[in-house]
Amino acid sequence: MKDIQLLGSTGSIGVQTLDVIRSHPEEFSLSALSFGVNTDVALKQIEEFKPSVISAGTKEAADIIKQSLSYSADVLVGSEGLHAVATYGKGTLVNAVMGSVGLTPTLEAMKVKKDIAIANKETLVTAGHIVKELQKQTGVDIIPVDSEHSAIYQCLHGDHKDVDKLILTASGGSFRDKTREELVNVTVKDALNHPNWSMGAKITIDSATMMNKGLEVIEAHWLFDMPYDQIDVILHKESIIHSMVEYIDGSVLAHLGTPDMRVPIQYALSKPQRLAIKGSEGLKLWEVQALHFEKMDYDRFKALKLAIEAGKEGGSAPTVLNAANEMAVSLFLDSKISFLDIDSFVSRALHEHSKISVPSLSDILEIDKETREKVALY
């Protein structure tokens, strides 16, 4: 039996993680969860799984939970709550919170020797070197949940010396068939309409700008200890091949499946064992019929280029990239800026930043905060 603590229970990945736990009560239990403000969904989850520790994003949300709770549990708020959930018990932390707020709970969980199933890519983007250093010191396992990274994880074996490159597939997002000129007046509603995946709002916008793929290149660099020039991105609009590993003899191993996040979530918790997925009919390739691939156009998808450049530059550049992007996406979702402002704002923030070569945790937290404040005023 594996005990799980879950950050971000009310989100897209959080809800699917609870589906996985619910489907396999003989394999998994849940002892702690965090959510932000969605008390309606959280209350139902809490009454079903009865976690011992609960964290809410605001005091108001915590008060609603406390008033409605039918059993005794610790209910905390904000970063204190996230840290309490992350460090509770002895199991695996599933980090499915959105954004760099996931960084410090991840580090706290690692310090108490928890394995981390990581969906929260922003943590690895903003502070990959700190997470990896702590992983070396603690020996904990960091298991990818992101579909591309889970695919690569499943295609890798041995010590990676025989790997030529990692190939991340990209769906192209909501606007993949539009030129940049056609993006001038696109709406939030259009951008949230991802062709293949149903996901939270922030990652769906990242997917439309292709910043998601850029964050994923940086995530792959840290997760698999792979130099940037050995990480490729290819456009694959069906999202059936979730990613590939090319070996030095030209062999390419790919992971295929229907676009269903329960698969990588569950594998991160059950590996190396595989468990059935309730209600899944599996992949019917005769229905898919054809798979398509295109070379990436880095001028069309500027955010991808920006992210790869920031990753290669290293130091505090990825922190700025991530924080500027989080703020710009939030402004776009609030209809305060246009879609094309997102990558312009990120580019401006990167140009205005004076890089720190090896930022400490406190540097990262400070740069994250400052960058958000600056971008909010652009």
Ligand SMILES: NC(=O)C1=CN([C@@H]2O[C@H](COP(=O)(O)OP(=O)(O)OC[C@H]3O[C@@H](n4cnc5c(N)ncnc54)[C@H](OP(=O)(O)O)[C@@H]3O)[C@@H](O)[C@H]2O)C=CC1
């Ligand atoms: N969705 C997907 O299919 C995939 C997601 N990912 C990654 O997983 C992570 C989660 O994505 P997704 O599930 O789509 O996101 P959602 O927006 O659907 O969910 C985010 C979760 O985090 C909580 N949350 C948000 N902000 C805060 C905060 N400041 N403090 C505490 N809790 C907070 C939300 O709570 P509430 O809603 O209650 O306010 C919610 O539970 C992201 O990093 C994303 O990039 C990676 C691969 C695929």
Ligand SMILES: CC(=O)[C@@H](O)[C@H](O)COP(=O)(O)O
């Ligand atoms: C499901 C998942 O892992 C997302 O990150 C997904 O990859 C988004 O798709 P694209 O960024 O390829 O559009």
Ligand SMILES: [Mn+2]
């Ligand atoms: Mn992904």
